[in-house]
Each structure stands twice: as structure tokens, then as C-alpha cells.
Amino acid sequence: MILADAVLTTAGVESAFSLADYYPVFIFLGVVTGFALSSLIGSQLFYRLGLKPFKPTAVKAMAYESGMDPVGTARMQFDVKFYLIAILFLVFDVELLFLYPWSVVAYSDGSSPEWKQLFGRLVFWEIVVFMISLGIGYIYAWRKGVFKWK
Amino acid sequence: MNSLEHTLQQAFQLAVPEVALVGVACVLFLLGTARGVNRHLAGFIALGGLAIAAISHFTALPRVPGIETVTPLLGDKFAMFVRMAAFATGAALVLFAWNECDDRRSSDYMACLLIATAGSSLVGTANDLIFLFLALELVSIPTYVMLYLPGLQSKKGQEAVVKYFMLSVMSSAMLLFGFSYIYGLTGTTNLAAIQEILPRLVAGSESTTAIIAIVFVTAGLGFRITAFPFHFYAPDVYEGGPTGTVAFLAFVPKVSGFAALLKLFAFLGSAHAVANEFVKQAMMLFWILSAITMTAGNVMGLLQNNLKRMLAYSGVANAGYMLIGLAVMPTQAYRGIDEAVVATGPEAIMFYLLAYGAMTIGTLTVISHLHSPNRPVETVDDVAGLRETHPYSAALLGIFLLSMIGLPLTAGFAGKFLLFMSALAAPAAAPMRDLFVALAVIGAVNAAIGAYYYLRVINAMFLRTSLSAPTPRRTAGPLWVTAIICAVFTVAFGVYPLPMINLSRAAVGGL
Numbered sequence: 001m002i003l004a005d006a007v008l009t010t011a012g013v014e015s016a017f018s019l020a021d022y023y024p025v026f027i028f029l030g031v032v033t034g035f036a037l038s039s040l041i042g043s044q045l046f047y048r049l050g051l052k053p054f055k056p057t058a059v060k061a062m063a064y065e066s067g068m069d070p071v072g073t074a075r076m077q078f079d080v081k082f083y084l085i086a087i088l089f090l091v092f093d094v095e096l097l098f099l100y101p102w103s104v105v106a107y108s109d110g111s112s113p114e115w116k117q118l119f120g121r122l123v124f125w126e127i128v129v130f131m132i133s134l135g136i137g138y139i140y141a142w143r144k145g146v147f148k149w150k
Numbered sequence: 151m152n153s154l155e156h157t158l159q160q161a162f163q164l165a166v167p168e169v170a171l172v173g174v175a176c177v178l179f180l181l182g183t184a185r186g187v188n189r190h191l192a193g194f195i196a197l198g199g200l201a202i203a204a205i206s207h208f209t210a211l212p213r214v215p216g217i218e219t220v221t222p223l224l225g226d227k228f229a230m231f232v233r234m235a236a237f238a239t240g241a242a243l244v245l246f247a248w249n250e251c252d253d254r255r256s257s258d259y260m261a262c263l264l265i266a267t268a269g270s271s272l273v274g275t276a277n278d279l280i281f282l283f284l285a286l287e288l289v290s291i292p293t294y295v296m297l298y299l300p301g302l303q304s305k306k307g308q309e310a311v312v313k314y315f316m317l318s319v320m321s322s323a324m325l326l327f328g329f330s331y332i333y334g335l336t337g338t339t340n341l342a343a344i345q346e347i348l349p350r351l352v353a354g355s356e357s358t359t360a361i362i363a364i365v366f367v368t369a370g371l372g373f374r375i376t377a378f379p380f381h382f383y384a385p386d387v388y389e390g391g392p393t394g395t396v397a398f399l400a401f402v403p404k405v406s407g408f409a410a411l412l413k414l415f416a417f418l419g420s421a422h423a424v425a426n427e428f429v430k431q432a433m434m435l436f437w438i439l440s441a442i443t444m445t446a447g448n449v450m451g452l453l454q455n456n457l458k459r460m461l462a463y464s465g466v467a468n469a470g471y472m473l474i475g476l477a478v479m480p481t482q483a484y485r486g487i488d489e490a491v492v493a494t495g496p497e498a499i500m501f502y503l504l505a506y507g508a509m510t511i512g513t514l515t516v517i518s519h520l521h522s523p524n525r526p527v528e529t530v531d532d533v534a535g536l537r538e539t540h541p542y543s544a545a546l547l548g549i550f551l552l553s554m555i556g557l558p559l560t561a562g563f564a565g566k567f568l569l570f571m572s573a574l575a576a577p578a579a580a581p582m583r584d585l586f587v588a589l590a591v592i593g594a595v596n597a598a599i600g601a602y603y604y605l606r607v608i609n610a611m612f613l614r615t616s617l618s619a620p621t622p623r624r625t626a627g628p629l630w631v632t633a634i635i636c637a638v639f640t641v642a643f644g645v646y647p648l649p650m651i652n653l654s655r656a657a658v659g660g661l
Contacts, residue, residue, distance in 0.1 A: 118155050118159075119155070119158075119159075122159070122162070133176065136176045136179065136180060139180060139183075140179050140180060140183060143180075143183030143184075144183060
């Protein structure tokens with residue numbers, strides 16, 4: 001096996017890019033293909049051996065598309081309630097998305113005591129302000145009746 | 151304390167007025183969900199928020215300037231000029247939109263207006279590509295809501311919102327793409343650092359990449375200033391949108407767009423020594439953009455019968471005039487140190503922006519005042535005989551239109567004069583000197599073409615007789631305040647423009 005060269009980046013010494021490191025992708029590809037093939041072959045085998053009933057209906061024969069009709073025009077009307085929920089979801093999603101990196105970086109071992117003394121409070125209050133602004137968005141949505149499914 | 155940390159801590163102080171504005175906007179949003187809130191309360195809170203922001207601007211100003219190449223926010227004279235312009239416009243537009251929405255939606259509208267004002271003020275302060283982009287988005291996103299809220303039911307209003315939303319998102323994507331090239335070239339997002347690094351890069355083999363970056367950034371910002379190939383949304387949006395929001399759209403995105411353009415392309419001035427050819431290419435780009443934009447705007451304006459569509463094309467033409475200033479900006483570097491000059495490009499842009507804002511917002515105020523659902527004021531014929539039926543409205547509209555034509559003793563004249571002079575006064579050593587003289591001539595010809603359609607409205611108002619008098623709404627007090635402020639501004643800085651010229655000169659001193 002060829003050893004990867006080391007390079008110096010801003011984050012320290014790291015191994016250089018090498019395509020061979022990405023071999024798990026091919027394992028994954030094999031598993032996916034194997035699963036698809038074996039389930040197709042398996043269902044055929046069960047049917048041929050008489051272990052599985054065969055009673056097709058129009059609905060059963062349809063490709064599964066989350067309850068939507070997969071064939072036909074894509075320009076149909078969706079209830080606006082779905083969009084409201086989707087937007088509301090962002091409030092919580094963005095919160096988590098931002099809080100994870102914050103909590104990893106803000107008070108990690110890498111931050112020096114000097115840094116903590118200067119910016120520790122600032123970083124804390126920043127995240128508090130961020131949470132409050134999301135809270136305001138949540139209260140606004142609540143008061144406007146987004147949670148009532150009517 | 152070491153000065154790097156000092157700089158970073160100060161950056162927060164520089165944004166205190168905008169944070170205050172957004173805070174008041176949050177209060178307004180929450181208040182809008184309570185029962186019994188009317189539009190007067192919302193309007194007064196919005197005005198109070200702007201006052202708090204203006205006061206905190208003076209109290210929270212940091213005393214010691216930080217390191218320019220580190221700080222994401224820069225509190226120089228340019229930033230203060232843009233901030234004051236943004237707050238003043240915000241106050242004028244709050245008064246304009248006082249009766250625009252019904253009681254239930256008014257506080258949401260005012261909150262969005264405050265956030266957009268904070269965004270346009272932050273554009274002037276931004277010293278970082280990411281911050282600049284966020285500030286520009288802070289202007290765009292509330293605008294979608296503001297376009298939609300007052301006219302929920304009208305089909306044309308909905309068409310305007312969807313058009314504006316789609317094209318605005320596309321322009322933001324182009325701008326971001328251009329920014330990514332600048333970042334890829336220089337390895338930094340700090341604008342002050344980019345001004346240092348980029349001239350050296352364009353001198354070498356990177357000039358093609360830099361041209362791509364410039365083209366995409368100009369395209370993205372060209373949408374906001376309604377420059378020629380990106381202007382086509384404007385007439386439809388202006389026609390369908392509520393008048394108060396149209397006044398906002400006509401002015402605030404132009405201020406933030408030009409502020410961003412001036413900030414981003416300031417490096418061209420320092421690049422001439424090392425990359426003459428590159429600077430020439432960039433100047434040629436802005437030259438063509440300017441000439442086509444003003445010609446297209448004026449020629450299309452001739453064909454319009456609808457007042458708001460006409461104003462949209464007039465906005466396109468005015469963006470073309472202001473682009474003259476951007477095209478001549480790099481020639482400043484060829485000038486001798488003690489060489490006197492009437493006006494440089496950037497300072498002419500700053501002056502003309504304010505003059506343009508006053509006359510456009512003023513015109514829309516009068517249209518909004520006269521308009522009523524029973525007797526719409528939409529076309530040129532609708533204002534016929536206004537002199538007899540509404541003499542004061544006719545006089546105000548007359549002042550604003552004369553300023554748009556660029557007749558002397560109006561701010562519009564002073565602004566056009568400065569812009570054309572900045573092109574004529576391009577130093578002899580600069581490349582494309584003759585082309586700039588030609589650009590000034592094209593500008594003057596365009597001003598003459600534009601005069602035709604403005605005069606058509608004046609002709610209708612003063613020389614024709616009316617078939618039916620417009621029936622203005624009864625409660626128009628705040629609207630009149632805005633109209634009179636705009637008129638006073640237009641006349642005062644037309645008669646005596648020197649203080650405003652000095653302010654603009656001080657603001658762009660660093661460019």
C-alpha cells in the first residue's frame with residue numbers, strides 16, 4: 001500500500017488527498033446493488049414457490065411516491081398548510097444547525113484562557129440573542145395560528 | 151489590550167443602530183399579533199425606532215478606528231453618509247406607507263420596512279464580502295413581504311411579487327457566484343484586504359478570472375440598480391406593486407447597489423499602475439453599460455402611458471446617468487495631486503442618488519395621494535387638468551418632474567451637471583479620455599429625450615382640462631409631510647447645492 005504524503009495546512013499536519021481513501025464508497029455501492037437484486041429475485045422466488053399470494057390491484061401496482069399520483073401533471077395545488085409547516089420547521093432546523101458548530105467551537109480545548117476572558121461573555125450573549133430571535137419567530141407563528149391544522 | 155481583539159470587539163459597536171432597528175422591528179412583529187393595534191401606533195413605533203437608531207449612532211460610535219484589513223465593519227465617512235441617507239429615507243417611507251396597509255397588517259409592514267432600512271444602512275458599513283451579501287439580502291427579503299402585504303387581493307400585485315422574487319433570487323445567486331470568484335482569487339473575504347491584493351493579481355495571469363468575477367458581480371448588482379439587461383422586471387413590478395413599496399423599490403436598492411459597486415470596484419483606481427489593460431477593460435464595461443442603460447430607459451420611457459411604468463423607465467435612465475460616475479471612477483488615479491476638479495465620479499453618484507431619491511419618492515407621493523379605487527390615477531390622462539382641480543398637488547408634481555428633466559434650480563440639474571462634468575473632467579493622462587467626453591454627450595442627448603415624456607405629464611396637468619377630478623383620500627397628512635420634505639430637498643439643494651456636494655465629497659474621500 002502506498003502511504004499518503006503529509007501536507008501542512010492551517011489546521012496542522014494532514015495527509016494529502018488520495019482517491020484510495022474513498023474505497024468505502026465502492027463497498028456501499030456493492031451493498032446497494034446486492035440489496036436491490038436480492039429483493040427482486042427473492043420476491044420472484046417466493047411467488048414461484050407458492051409461498052406468497054398474488055392479488056394485484058391498480059393501487060398496489062402504482063409506484064410508491066409518498067401518497068402522490070406518480071403519473072400526471074406535476075403542477076397541482078398543494079395545501080398552503082404544508083408550506084407553513086415547512087417554514088416553521090426551519091426555525092428549529094436552523095437553530096440546531098447553528099447550535100452544534102457553536103457548541104463545538106465556542107468553549108473547546110483549543111480556546112485559550114486569554115481568549116475566554118476577552119470573548120467568552122460576548123460569544124455567550126451572541127448565542128442568547130440568536131435564540132431569542134428564533135423564539136420571537138416561534139411566538140409570531142404561534143400567535144398567527146400556524147399550529148392550528150384547519 | 152491587543153488591537154486585533156480591540157478591532158473585533160468594536161465591530162459590534164458599529165452595528166448598534168442597526169441592531170436597535172431590528173429589535174424594534176421584532177417588537178412590531180409581536181405587537182402585530184395582538185388585538186386592537188392600529189396603523190397609527192405601528193407608525194409611531196416605527197418612527198421611534200428610527201429615532202433610537204439615529205441617537206445610538208451618535209452615542210455608540212467607537213472612538214479608536216480598528217484595523218481595516220481585519221474588521222468586518224468599517225465606520226468611515228462613507229458608511230456614515232449611507233447610514234444617514236438610509237435612516238432619513240426610512241422615516242420618509244414610514245410616513246409614506248402610513249395608510250398603505252389596513253390596521254391588521256400595518257405593524258408587519260412597518261417592521262419589514264425597518265429591517266430593510268437596517269440592511270441598506272449596513273451595506274455602507276460592510277467591509278467583508280459575506281457581510282455585504284447579508285446586508286444586501288436584508289434589503290431584498292423584507293421587500294417581498296412589503297410588495298405583497300398591502301394588496302393581497304389584486305392579481306397584478308401578486309404578479310409583481312412573484313416576478314420580483316424570482317429575479318431577485320437569481321440576481322443574488324449571480325452576485326454570490328461573482329463573490330466566490332473574488333474569494334477564490336484573493337483568498338480573503340475582507341474588502342480592504344481585497345483592495346490590496348486584487349490589483350497585483352489582475353496584473354498577472356489572473357485577469358480573465360477577475361473579469362468573470364467583475365461581470366457576475368455587476369450583473370448581480372445591476373439587477374438592484376436596474377441597469378440595462380437586468381431592468382425588465384421594473385415596469386411590471388412598479389405598475390402592480392403598492393405605491394409605498396414602489397417608492398422604496400425605486401430608491402433603497404439603488405442606494406445599496408451603488409454603495410456596494412463603489413466599495414467593490416474601488417480597487418480599479420489603485421490597479422492602473424500595474425494593470426493598465428485590465429482597468430481599461432473594466433472601464434469599457436461600465437461605459438457600455440451606462441450608455442445602453444440610459445438610452446434604453448429613455449427610449450422605452452417615451453412609449454409609456456402609465457405613470458408608474460414611466461417612472462420605472464425613468465429609474466432605468468437615471469441608473470444609466472449614475473453609471474457614468476462609476477465608469478470614470480478609475481480615471482481619478484491619473485489625476486495630479488493638486489489638480490482641481492469640479493466633481494469626481496463617486497461624489498457625483500452620491501449627490502445624484504439623493505437628488506434622484508427625493509424627486510422619485512416625491513412623484514410617487516403625489517400619485518399615491520391622488521389615487522383612489524373609484525377614480526384611479528394611473529395614466530397620463532388621469533392627471534389631466536390637475537392645475538384646476540388640485541393646484542397644490544399639481545405644483546408639487548411639477549417641481550419633481552422639472553427636477554427629473556434636469557432644469558436649473560432643481561437638485562436634478564445639479565446632480566446631472568456633476569455627473570456630466572465628472573466625465574468631461576476626466577484627466578488628460580487617462581485612457582479613453584475621448585470616450586468619456588462622448589459619454590457626457592450621450593448623457594446630454596438622453597436628458598433631452600427624457601424631457602419629452604416628463605413634459606407630456608406637465609402638459610397634461612397644466613394645459614389640458616380634466617374630465618373628472620381625482621378624489622384623493624381624506625387622511626393624507628403623513629403623505630404630505632413626505633411630499634413637502636422631498637420638495638424642499640429638491641429645491642433647496644438645486645438652488646444651493648454646495649453643502650450637499652461637500653458632504654458627498656467627504657463621504658467618498660477614501661475612494
